[in-house]
Amino acid sequence: xxxxxxxxxxxxxxxxxxxxxxxxxxxxxxxxxxxxxxxxxxxxxxxxxxxxxxxxxxxxxxxxxxxxxxxxxxxxxxxxxxxxxxxxxxxxxxxxxxxxxxxxxxxxxxxxxxxxxxxxxxxxxxxxxxxxxxxxxxxxxxxxxxxxxxxxxxxxxxxxxxxxxxxxxxxxxxxxxxxxxxxxxxxxxxxxxxxxxxxxxxxxxxxxxxxxxxxxxxxxxxxxxxxxxxxxxxxxxxxxxxxxxxxxxxxxxxxxxxxxxxxxxxxxxxxxxxxxxxxxxxxxxxxxxxxxxxxxxxxxxxxxxxxxxxxxxxxxxxxxxxxxxxxx
Amino acid sequence: xxxxxxxxxxxxxxxxxxxxxxxxxxxxxxxxxxxxxxxxxxxxxxxxxxxxxxxxxxxxxxxxxxxxxxxxxxxxxxxxxxxxxxxxxxxxxxxxxxxxxxxxxxxxxxxxxxxxxxxxxxxxxxxxxxxxxxxxxxxxxxxxxxxxxxxxxxxxxxxxxxxxxxxxxxxxxxxxxxxxxxxxxxxxxxxxxxxxxxxxxxxxxxxxxxxxxxxxxxxxxxxxxxxxxxxxxxxxxxxxxxxxxxxxxxxxxxxxxxxxx
Numbered sequence: 001x002x003x004x005x006x007x008x009x010x011x012x013x014x015x016x017x018x019x020x021x022x023x024x025x026x027x028x029x030x031x032x033x034x035x036x037x038x039x040x041x042x043x044x045x046x047x048x049x050x051x052x053x054x055x056x057x058x059x060x061x062x063x064x065x066x067x068x069x070x071x072x073x074x075x076x077x078x079x080x081x082x083x084x085x086x087x088x089x090x091x092x093x094x095x096x097x098x099x100x101x102x103x104x105x106x107x108x109x110x111x112x113x114x115x116x117x118x119x120x121x122x123x124x125x126x127x128x129x130x131x132x133x134x135x136x137x138x139x140x141x142x143x144x145x146x147x148x149x150x151x152x153x154x155x156x157x158x159x160x161x162x163x164x165x166x167x168x169x170x171x172x173x174x175x176x177x178x179x180x181x182x183x184x185x186x187x188x189x190x191x192x193x194x195x196x197x198x199x200x201x202x203x204x205x206x207x208x209x210x211x212x213x214x215x216x217x218x219x220x221x222x223x224x225x226x227x228x229x230x231x232x233x234x235x236x237x238x239x240x241x242x243x244x245x246x247x248x249x250x251x252x253x254x255x256x257x258x259x260x261x262x263x264x265x266x267x268x269x270x271x272x273x274x275x276x277x278x279x280x281x282x283x284x285x286x287x288x289x290x291x292x293x294x295x296x297x298x299x300x301x302x303x304x305x306x307x308x309x310x311x312x313x314x315x316x317x318x319x320x321x322x323x324x325x326x327x328x
Numbered sequence: 329x330x331x332x333x334x335x336x337x338x339x340x341x342x343x344x345x346x347x348x349x350x351x352x353x354x355x356x357x358x359x360x361x362x363x364x365x366x367x368x369x370x371x372x373x374x375x376x377x378x379x380x381x382x383x384x385x386x387x388x389x390x391x392x393x394x395x396x397x398x399x400x401x402x403x404x405x406x407x408x409x410x411x412x413x414x415x416x417x418x419x420x421x422x423x424x425x426x427x428x429x430x431x432x433x434x435x436x437x438x439x440x441x442x443x444x445x446x447x448x449x450x451x452x453x454x455x456x457x458x459x460x461x462x463x464x465x466x467x468x469x470x471x472x473x474x475x476x477x478x479x480x481x482x483x484x485x486x487x488x489x490x491x492x493x494x495x496x497x498x499x500x501x502x503x504x505x506x507x508x509x510x511x512x513x514x515x516x517x518x519x520x521x522x523x524x525x526x527x528x529x530x531x532x533x534x535x536x537x538x539x540x541x542x543x544x545x546x547x548x549x550x551x552x553x554x555x556x557x558x559x560x561x562x563x564x565x566x567x568x569x570x571x572x573x574x575x576x577x578x579x580x581x582x583x584x585x586x587x588x589x
Contacts, residue, residue: 079421143419215441216432219418219484225384226413227488228405228436273422274441 006271010284017061017291022053024295026303029053056188059196060291060308063185063249064259066200068286070242071260072267072278073207076214077238078142082323084260085125085246088151091257092158093128094121094243094250095181099162101251103169118199121247128154129239145324155255183256183309185294192252199251203244204283206237214275256309258316259286265319333410333491333523334359335381339390342380351376351547353390358525359492362518365534365555366527368544369568374527375416377544378496381525382413408436412490416497418481420469426480427465430455433487455487459513475506482513492523499530511537531585535559543567559583 023029029045037046071084078088085091097120101107109116132154136147162181166174180187213234216224221231249256263286264278271277290308293315297306335358343350351373358364358381366374379385380392383399392399394411412433420429428441430452439448456462459479469477478498485493495514499507507530514524515537528534534541534555541558543551545567551558561574564585573588 076421079419081421212435212438212440216435218421218424219429219432219481220415222379222384222413222415223418223432223481223484224435225404226382226408226415226485226494227433228403228408230404268422272441273424274428276440 007277007280007284010267010281010288014061014284014288017288018057021057021060021291021295022049025053025298051190052188055190055193056185056294057291058193059185059188059252060294061287062193062196062200063253063256063287064263064290065283065287066196066204066245067249067256067259067290068263068282069204069207069279070245071286072264072275072282073210073214073238074242074260075264076217076275077235078147079217079220080143080147081265082148082261082320083142083151084258084264085242085249086151086155086255086257086260087148087320089128089132089154089158090125090151090243090246091250091255092155093124093126094247095124095255096158096161096165097121097124097247098251098254099165103165103174114195114198118195118247118251121251122199122243124158125243125247125250126239128158129243148324158255180254182307183254183312184305184307185253185290186305186307187252195252196248199248200245201248203241203246203248206241207245208279208283210234210237210241211275211279214279218273254309256290256312258312258320259290261320261323262286262312262316263289265323332359334395335411335492335525336393336396337381337390338393340380340387340392341389342376342385342387349373349547351380353377353380353549356542356549356552359523361539362522362524363514363538364523364525364540364542365538366525366542366544367529367531367534367558370529372544372567373547374529374544375496376547378413378494378525378527382411382494383407384413405436408488408490410491412485412488412493414481414485414493414495414498416500418484423468423470425466425468426456426461426472426483427452429469429480430461430483430487433484433489436488451489452483452487454489455483458486458517459483460509473506475502475509478502478506478510479513482510486513486517490522492525493517495524495526497527497529499528499533507533531559531564535583535585556583559585 027048029049033043033045034049036043037050067085074083074088075081098117101117101120107116132147132150135150136142139146166177213229216227216229225231263282266285267278267281271281293311294308297308297311300306337353337356340353341350366377368374380387383392399407431439431441431443434443434448434451437448439445443449456465459482461479461483482498498510511533514526518524538555541555542549543558551563559574564572564574571588573586574583577584
């Protein structure tokens, strides 16, 4: 009962972000002009509101939610409270894939909201995760610091690979590149929201479908198997679901870090470790967090913008270090 | 819990690496007794045998059947309603309460960390009562002693209410009184009809509580029967080596195994 109330509260915050945040930005919008659009009168204000701000807020909510759910699931699956798409190198790998698709017109294919950039992002995320897991399995398992060290290293290597690739392509293909490299939502339009809806959201749904299976895993894989969890099945679909969630985000916004760390930790601290709360709670908190950070980035230095990835790194980095120090 | 449960291993062969150490079980039926112990020296394959019996490990040859049906063909959830398994260690990812740990045992019935269904709540209460931890329901794992933690894990396995429960060294690293407390719980549940198979490294606990003992040696069952017959000095010396002796307890006349210089 209390738990339900907590979810309603988070839902309220999520909804408030959706309603309030589109009004924040470099241009001050006139409420009447914006609402006039609904009556059929187009104006610059309504254009900005419906074609730029609204998709951007949606993008933040869906991207943050997907990353946070992926983080919550990966933390349980790898028994590592510091696991999330960015610290496991998945965000970096996905970004390499997405970047290659962006700068190689020969590779570009698209079908509605689907295109090669998401496919290569997924491939990159999978490749990075496979590499990180291979290193961790040889060296003490997934629960310790090795997997994080490997993940962050792979992430840095991916950043390097993108820089090298950027050096050899013509500058006109690099519009907005630096912001994308840090993770930014400034390329937001309804097409980008569509990309998340068909790639990241299904990934999130896969993870949500596994919610009940995650709880017994909290006492180890052997115990969970004894209590009726098909561990191999959960592991496979968690990797696929988290890969999709993170590939969709990387394809539209680049490697955004730490949302998958901040949101699940906040929810667990507040509402306990029951994954039936942590999963939906992480989606709502992660979404609200990313949308809020993005709005803060638009507002703080207006008319310039601070990329949202820079803000989440500044917020999440200290938490990561604190958790790293506190770990047994 | 009163329904019977028969677990049958037939022509099972298992090995962690090709050409390496292997476990070979021509035929073994578990679930016929209240308390059955699996004993044997370190590395003889006790935990491996239990893992195969629980379906956590897949045999290279042969198969394991639960009530006549191959384990490999049943879903983990279905298996879990008949067969419980408690590993040596259950490392907790988060600092759960004892009640939450016990409630995890209801997973196969749809229950969760904080169950709301009356069946789940009742089963968790029975399990906590069985291990005498009702008063610890809201206590966190980090606040428990080693013995209490093991009893909390045991409550989780009991809340599952299987017909047959497999336990891998539930008394490992416990003081005598904590080890006896765990065995007392198992003996009481066995008297109520639960079938228990328990891997034990403490031969004296095995002698005291088990109705049947299976002696494993280098991946083979070398003896299977009543504790009195299994725990003879000849057999144990051949399994464990020279440095032990078996005497009769002065009061109960049960075998007592002592280290020998």
